[in-house]
Amino acid sequence: xxxxxxxxxxxxxxxxxxxxxxxxxxxxxxxxxxxxxxxxxxxxxxxxxxxxxxxxxxxxxxxxxxxxxxxxxxxxxxxxxxxxxxxxxxxxxxxxxxxxxxxxxxxxxxxxxxxxxxxxxxxxxxxxxxxxxxxxxxxxxxxxxxxxxxxxxxxxxxxxxxxxxxxxxxxxxxxxxxxxxxxxxxxxxxxxxxxxxxxxxxxxxxxxxxxxxxxxxxxxxxxxxxxxxxxxxxxxxxxxxxxxxxxxxxxxxxxxxxxxxxxxxxxxxxxxxxxxxxxxxxxxxxxxxxxxxxxxxxxxxxxxxxxxxxxxxxxxxxxxxxxxxxxxxxxxxxxxxxxxxxxxxxxxxxxxxxxxxxxxxxxxxxxxxxxxxxxxxxxxxxxxxxxxxxxxxxxxxxxxxxxxxxxxxxxxxxxxxx
Numbered sequence: 001x002x003x004x005x006x007x008x009x010x011x012x013x014x015x016x017x018x019x020x021x022x023x024x025x026x027x028x029x030x031x032x033x034x035x036x037x038x039x040x041x042x043x044x045x046x047x048x049x050x051x052x053x054x055x056x057x058x059x060x061x062x063x064x065x066x067x068x069x070x071x072x073x074x075x076x077x078x079x080x081x082x083x084x085x086x087x088x089x090x091x092x093x094x095x096x097x098x099x100x101x102x103x104x105x106x107x108x109x110x111x112x113x114x115x116x117x118x119x120x121x122x123x124x125x126x127x128x129x130x131x132x133x134x135x136x137x138x139x140x141x142x143x144x145x146x147x148x149x150x151x152x153x154x155x156x157x158x159x160x161x162x163x164x165x166x167x168x169x170x171x172x173x174x175x176x177x178x179x180x181x182x183x184x185x186x187x188x189x190x191x192x193x194x195x196x197x198x199x200x201x202x203x204x205x206x207x208x209x210x211x212x213x214x215x216x217x218x219x220x221x222x223x224x225x226x227x228x229x230x231x232x233x234x235x236x237x238x239x240x241x242x243x244x245x246x247x248x249x250x251x252x253x254x255x256x257x258x259x260x261x262x263x264x265x266x267x268x269x270x271x272x273x274x275x276x277x278x279x280x281x282x283x284x285x286x287x288x289x290x291x292x293x294x295x296x297x298x299x300x301x302x303x304x305x306x307x308x309x310x311x312x313x314x315x316x317x318x319x320x321x322x323x324x325x326x327x328x329x330x331x332x333x334x335x336x337x338x339x340x341x342x343x344x345x346x347x348x349x350x351x352x353x354x355x356x357x358x359x360x361x362x363x364x365x366x367x368x369x370x371x372x373x374x375x376x377x378x379x380x381x382x383x384x385x386x387x388x389x390x391x392x393x394x395x396x397x398x399x400x401x402x403x404x405x406x407x408x409x410x411x412x413x414x415x416x417x418x
Contacts, residue, residue, distance in 0.1 A: 036169040056081070058075050063104065078099070082097065085401075089401075090413065119136055135237065141228055207385045227250075229278075244271075254295055259273065318334065345386060349386070351384050351386060353384050361374035
């Protein structure tokens, strides 16, 4: 009897402590914050991490890439999901290419080029049922790992730089002291891969968030401060050429004719590639600090700026820049947005992924008066690719496809990537 009494008393005390702890977490001193934790690997795990497996659930959907009848969806820092899109109304997942630290891909004539932190990976996808790695070029990229700008806390203190390789970040919601949030330090970009270093042709199409771009026989890959240039005339044997310094906080790359347009956190940089092995600076357009992709059509560049969190203090919006004089880009118009990510253009239609505010479609015939054609609300949007027949869009682990109508677009399919 005494023993039973002690057990009951212990349960009551534990319950009181638990309630007290819960009360502490719920009181006015705490709040919910986004906390980023590093995804780590050993050197051996990283170098042996390339693999091709069957369809797998996605963890965090990233950028998309279209090639022939296939769609490739990046799983941030993990690899690439391959989707058969021969029937757009019924797409199906067919494989997953595991690539640790992967963020971007680009494809030419059935050769897929992918980053794996500081390494460039070449993969033969001529037989989608028999995908093979052809070459690994170690240390030719900067090893840039995207900093989790959306996070309120970055848990980087527990990284052992002698043993750990950080290939990405996992962001979760946690209860934290408000005082801790107010006292947190600032963040910056981290380079973790250095310890490992002891559109001619049939190319695909990426979105505005891409950092890889193939132009004829050259692959251009931007990191936070450089354009990495590769001659891929021999598709299975890329030549690593001299990098070109391009500024700070470079995030995206877009090509039109003989020019590259680089989106950075502080502006848009324009480079001439008339001599494709040596991109030459032409001009720049500066704006306030913000996350920044860019697309170009005719005499205008369309730039979305996403402020807030660690992207910067700039308010979010769409900037339309007059580039009729390529050496002197000038701001023409601005439009307010909520949290824009990728954007794309098809004829006179402008598509903007405005984060949790959904997909917005405009008629851009008159840039001084954009006309709203569609607004798909209650979906989270990230990256978009306007193809000839269909529009591809990814967001929140879902792939959406739309067909073009005369003035609007209509949803034709969705694929849950989980």
